[in-house]
Amino acid sequence: MSIEDIFLEARETILQCDQERAVRLAERALAEGYDPVEVISSGFSYGIRQMGELFGRGEVFLPQLIMSSEVMKAAVQILDAAIIQGETTQYKGTIVIATVEGDVHDIGKGIVVSLLKTQGIQVYDMGRDVSTVKIIEKALEVKADIIGTSALLTTTLMSQKKLEDELRKNGLRDQFKTMVGGAPATQRWADRIGADAYAEDAAEAVTKALLLLNRT
Amino acid sequence: MSEFYTRYGDGSPTRVSADEMRRDLEVGTNDAADRGKIPALSQSELDHLFDICTRPDKTVSVERGNEVVVTFDAGTLKLPIRAGVPMDRSSAILTHERAFCSDTMELAHVDYSYKQLKAIIHEETAAMEHVQLNTIIPIFYGAMPNLGLYTKPDGPIENWSELLPLAKISEAKAAQEEAMEHAIKDMVYVASRMYEAGADGINFDTVGASGDADVLASLKAVEILKNKYPDIAIEFGMSGEFILGMHGDLFFDGKRLAGLYPHQQVKVAEKAGATIFGAVINTNSSRTFAWNLARTVTFVKACTEAASIPVHVNVGMGVGAIPNSNTPAVDAVSRADKALVEIGKADGL
Incomplete structure (x- = not known):
């Protein structure tokens, strides 16, 4: 799976509030050696920003927004663990x-x-x-x-x-x-x-x- | 290059060039068209708006013969409470009728929620009877559904605004559904008593302030009232330009309520039995008056085209292109009024 495909699927999992798929994807991204920070910022975070914009237009609703942030948390937890393990933790x-x-x-x-x-x-x-x-x-x-x-x-x-x-x-x-x-x-x-x-x-x-x- | 006096949505004055004004009008109408999936204003309508915005007169008005009626929300809260004029509610109504030449007026209590009013309903019915003896214009009685007041600690129900951030989605939805039942009962009770005391109409004001459940409760209350009193006049005034999906899965007449824009909201209000629809379009305080006005008129035009009942547009502080300041500037208010009537085809304000 290319990094672009990972980004796209990560965004999709957020927009569809699909926690199971998000967790699987996070694990797969790590297994394939991709940078977890990049997967978070260009994949999952991008999706959550899109979700925020849709919410602001009345196209998605508060329960979906909350669920998508839960999906985000679950995926980020896995990626965060890898960041800490790799001692690359670096807050911006x-x-x-x-x-x-x-x-x-x-x-x-x-x-x-x-x-x-x-x-x-x-x-x-x-x-x-x-x-x-x-x-x-x-x-x-x-x-x-x-x-x-x-x-x-x-x-x-x-x-x-x-x-x-x-x-x-x-x-x-x-x-x-x-x-x-x-x-x-x-x-x-x-x-x-x-x-x-x-x-x-x-x-x-x-x-x-x-x-x-x-x-x- | 000449510049025109105008304002931002927070009321602060500014001057813009003709090009800037035209650009803001175009961006504003396109934003409404994009969000509402409705047509943008035509070039001739934008030219008309440009003319209204750039007239040198401090105030503008509609052409003779194009006057529209006005209804009020929070009617008797404006002079005695917001403006601090020491007068009682009945004097405020008489002032509106005899000094301001208002077409209608609304009797309202400072606890402007149906839930609170049931405890003092005997005083409110007496006030309505007294006012009706002294006035000629139609008098509405109004309040807000305010679903949030049914949550702890004000009410018996768990607070969905606290449950949602904890990701307790189903509990939050159940709480909203439970609150709806209480709200419907209170709205029907208070509206019935006030109608029987002589109110010419009932105003459901700021509907949707607590999200889609707030809207559904109000629609159901309107339906019950209309069955009970077929001739009752009901104004259904909204709280925002789209219905906020705090629940997300509530339907009326087969339509999901969350996310509906004014041209769609008016159809569910009509179906429930409302006789006047109060469209609301939010003012963006960071954008210019021209941007806000073009956007508002675009939404209103789509709404009046879709409507079979009169549409009275909310033109008060922070809505209907009116700047977000305690005493809205008359230059902005009169321009918004003219544009909404002449281009948006509003039936009332």
């Missing part, structure tokens, strides 16, 4: 991500987290309703490259600005890249508060994160 970067204080909406952020993980980014998901102080503490603790925040409400959007202000006030702004997202956030909002990137949806969050890490 580390991100600390949270829904800001006062905001309990985290469905969209959860999808972003899943997609970022599939792209070889180490993700520390702090959950929802997280204070600016805690976010900064965690980012310092894990030496994050990026801090990502999500806000669904116009009232909690200000916490994204607060994060920028706090980072600047404490002389930490140059230590991290920052990304913002959530329904009321826009590119103009990101520019106004001085965030490094804005992402409209989960697929764009991955693209922007990779850009910030110079890993596209």
